[in-house]
Amino acid sequence: MSAITVDIKYTLISFFRNKRVVFWTLFFPIILFLLFGFIFGSQSDSINLYYQDNDGSQVSGAFIQALNTTGAVELKNGSGMDLAQMLRDGKISAYMEIPSGFEKNMALAKLQGNSSGAGIQIYYDKSKSTSMAAISIVEQVASGFNMKTSGTKELITVNANDVATPGMNYFDFLLPGILAICIMSAINMAVAVITHYRDTGVFRKLSTTPFSSLKWIAARIVAWTLVVVISLIMPLLLSWLAFGTHPNINLISVLLIVAGTAMFAGLGIIFANYAKDSESAVTAVMAITFPLMFISGTFIPVENMPWFLQYIANVSPLTYLSNGLRSSMITGNYGDAVMNLVIVGGLGIILFCVGVTVFNWKED
Amino acid sequence: MEDDVIKVKSLVKKYGNFTAVDNISFNIKKGEIFAFLGPNGAGKTTTVEMLECLRRATSGSVDVLGFDIKKDDFKIKQRIGVLPQDFSAFEWLTVYENIDYFAQMYPKHRDVDIIIKTLDLKDKRDILFRDLSGGLKQRVGVAISLVNDPDMVFLDEPSTGLDPKARRDVWDAIKELKKEGKTVFLTTHYMDEAYHLADQICVLHKGQIIAEGTPEDLINRYGGGNTLIIRGCSQEARDELINAIPDFKNEGSSLMARLPEGDGVTSISVAASIINEGNFACEEIYVKKSTLEDVFLNLTGEKLVQGGK
């Protein structure tokens, strides 16, 4: 056996013997998944709803007014904007269109008892957790309107148009975020192991053997990737069995997992190398990864956060990893997935190479 | 000399402006246990790690087993075994697996079970490293330094922080190395360890070698000679004794005198006859040998182990 395979073998044996670490690797993702699933999944915070009133009539105005008075949505007049394109670009989560002839159709329906009524179109992106809420609010307002004007007859019908794959709920949204966080733990593994081996003289010992630091990193990146994959198993299983999500595991998502692990492991190596002692290294990593975990499009869509957090999210590598995984595994937006893979892959190669270059287990 | 396995000449190591190793030279003979004795910060680890090709020397020349550390570090690595200071092996691997891990790092290595037998670790073979006592952990460290069947073994403070029983265990392991024909380079700040194990000692202080020789040599040269002590004597007896031997100093009811080197017997017999003839009652009479601790104190005016235990 080569030294690299020996190192991988014994690293994995050590991992599986340490029951506490195995437990947290398997169950921490699940705890996060359930916790955030139930906290954010049932929450309705301010929802932006763009609209285009192509009818411009008294009735359509009244309907918009009624929506506005609920306070549940933040209405934005989108007349003159290409809302369809904005939705495709992921800039907005949903928009409402009141077609011209709305008032006329409604009057007709009222007179003739024609059940087809006047239609309102909603176009939405199911990958955005807020779009579902927007639809249900519009539906409620519409039925309220129906009640007032005609008792029970459906004068206004709401047609929700899913512009991507159907049936997305918050757990679907959350799953890729959780997976991305699992992958981010490669940074903690790298920092913990490197600082520990430095403190206990393992690196000093290894540097007196023919084993090289380059081979050591090669062995560990394989081991870390395997541990990351193990940590992904439970959230995948849970979302599949309990929440009916069917994550699509394809080449892009696998490449994202590998590139993401390399990216965060590279970051960890760099951190461990420049930190004075193990404690400050671990603290620094915590201080950075902890906030990133929340604001990188993992639990809440980036576009629903305050502008200053959006800036941070835009420079967080975790954002591109979680968005890429979501596009490749859940929404099937492969253009977006490939774009994120390019970013994560590029960062992965750069950070890993920098990490390998600066890493040295010899003393000066 | 032909049988010198290590030749160090004018070795210097500077960290910035600070000189950690200050122009030292020494040779180590094949098959001996050679000890660097010195307090914390003396430069022991720095020196040893330069010899192990782990740190770069600022200047000077070092020859290890016939190879130059600047050019042949790869060849040197194949033939030396190292136990770094404060080394701790992998917690979640057994004794066997830990030794096996390091053995497999070498293209050619010894049979792991033979090493385990040599170091008397057979009944601990399948115990996790984390469950071993401190002394056994260090024994495993010594075992790991033997995996490539090295000609030269470096042990950096192998018994620091261990209790007396565990230290004896480690000493036994080190003696075992010598029996196997290895040359051992040991660093320590325990004078009893150096005294007990070493064939040759270099006393290191602030980066410089301040004395060199066998333990007995050093004690004879720098220990300040032996001390004759007579305890529990009456006033009368003490007056008589001080009269006869002016070197005696009063310490309560005891008397102490430094014995002249090579001629302690005269003083002892004079003292004995005075006690005999005067029929004085004295509790005991004995000669205390000086130790390496005294050597260090005499050479530097400082104690070897700060605070002492």
Ligand SMILES: Nc1ncnc2c1ncn2[C@@H]1O[C@H](COP(=O)(O)OP(=O)(O)O)[C@@H](O)[C@H]1O
């Ligand atoms: N990497 C380093 N950078 C700066 N100073 C160092 C470094 N390593 C050791 N020293 C200093 O060099 C001196 C000798 O250290 P060391 O060789 O570890 O001594 P010992 O092993 O005898 O305790 C000490 O004063 C220590 O602080």
Ligand SMILES: [Mg+2]
């Ligand atoms: Mg030291």
